[in-house]
Amino acid sequence: MNQYFATVARGLEPLAVQELEQLGAHSVEPAFCGASFEGDRALLYRVNLWARLPFRILMKLREFPCQTATDLYKGIQKIDWSAYLTPDLTLAVTATGKTSQLNHTHFTALQVKNAIVDQQQEQFGERSDVELQEPDVRINVHLDRDRCTVSLDSSGNSLHRRGYRPAVGAAPLKESLAAALIQLSEWQPDQMFYDPLCGSGTLPLEACLKSLNVAPGLFRERFGFETWTDFDLDLLEKLIADAEDSQRETLPAPIWGSDRDEKVIDQAIANAGNCGVANQIWFTPMELADVEPPMDSGVVFCNPPYGERLGRDSDLGDFYRLLGDVLKQRFKGWTAFILSGNKELAQAIGLKSSRRFPVYNGTLPCQLMKYELY
CATH class of the missing domain: 3.40.50.150 (Vaccinia Virus protein VP39)
Known part of the structure; x- marks a missing residue:
């Protein structure tokens, strides 16, 4: 069983719990702007394909205490990134949240990227390139109350962009x-x-x-x-x-x-x-x-x-x-x-x-x- 997190718009957490349970998710718990749940790989694919409410489905890799840039770097390096990211794959890092000392998301994302590519250089002698628009692997880092949660973003582009709607009016509803x-x-x-x-x-x-x-995911590339x-x-x-x-x-x-x-x-x-x-x-x-x-x-x-x-x-x-x-x-x-x-x-x-x-x-x-x- 893997641990996942579905991100949703604020206020929709109870509806997200209901939808995830209907799709077969286990141990579903509401949280701010989302819901955590457990399941296997088939569930991960099914939720991406079928869920109508979430923006992204994140797969949790690790959670650790984190207050400083050094804590962050060391915590990221404790993950064996070769299981998820080989040097021929591109990456991007998205950072959200903050601690008292890590209060700039761009710096946080940069520190995470450095920790990952330094590990790759040491292991392979080469490293992944950064690709912000369409990366092969998108890494999500969330800081909250002096803890860091590291996840892989399984969705790619936000799930609300179904793919059927290139044409929109002046004030489109997601x-x-x-x-x-x-x-x-x-x-x-x-x-x-x-x-x-x-x-x-x-x-x-x-x-x-x-x-x-x-299924709304059928229209996605x-x-x-x-x-x-x-x-x-x-x-x-x-x-x-x-x-x-x-x-x-x-x-x-x-x-x-x-x-x-x-x-x-x-x-x-x-x-x-x-x-x-x-x-x-x-x-x-x-x-x-x-x-x-x-x-x-x-x-x-x-x-x-x-x-x-x-x-x-x-x-x-x-x-x-x-x-x-x-x-x-x-x-x-x-x-x-x-x-x-x-x-x-x-x-x-x-x-x-x-x-x-x-x-x-x-x-x-x-x-x-x-x-x-x-």
Whole structure:
């Protein structure tokens, strides 16, 4: 059993625990911005392939007391790096956290790199090159309360970048956050899903992938672990084949998205094509004022602008009042979920929420508000 750590956006730790347990992880424990868990290599590959919420899955190598640069150098050198990194492979070091004496992440990363390549020079007479963009082995070092945790990053590029979305609108929602919001809402695939402010389509697309049981990792070019010395290609290919076999062919209920901007609707349609779901999901340009419910019941989901990135010059208060009126007057029998990072604007909706879930959109504290529409 190896020890792993899944990093997630702040506030999503309980959801991450739930998802990891569903994927077969053992000894799952929530922590700040993540969850630790245990499992074998197959679990590591499966979590990278299937998990919708994490950014990265780290494999823990060692933890040791660390206050100074000397402690750090010696602790890193106690790891036999030849098991993970040969001189022909490139490396990069990512450092997070700090101690009272190690409070600059760039210096910390440099010290770790020096300790590793010095060991290689002594052992092989040559060393790995540093490659910051696409390294063969990415090493993660985290300092917290005078302890250092050293891990290998098994994911490579952040898992929230599914790979299906080269086209995004002006204020895109991360795919992992969209998946988390859908999980929070407890939406079920047999309910219609409609986003009347869909932008480039992230919320409807994540709902569609969940409904069709499509593993989000299937769209990625590669995972970080594919360049590890112990990479098992047969195992990964089997897990991918199993994932493809488990997909559903059709949606149990319709998934729709609309937006006033024709260009972002074109982006949403292109992204749906990249997902292989262009014939499953319906996107159309439409003004919010013209939106009508396509069915008697379902879930309305939207992420309206909150003034942080979009619409600084427009009257967003009027826009939110219109949103509230459309929901109140036309969507009786539906449930609505609205993500907002602006309390004053949220009040302009003019509806009383039945629940509020605190979440972070990047560093911005937000609330996912639930409205029962009668």
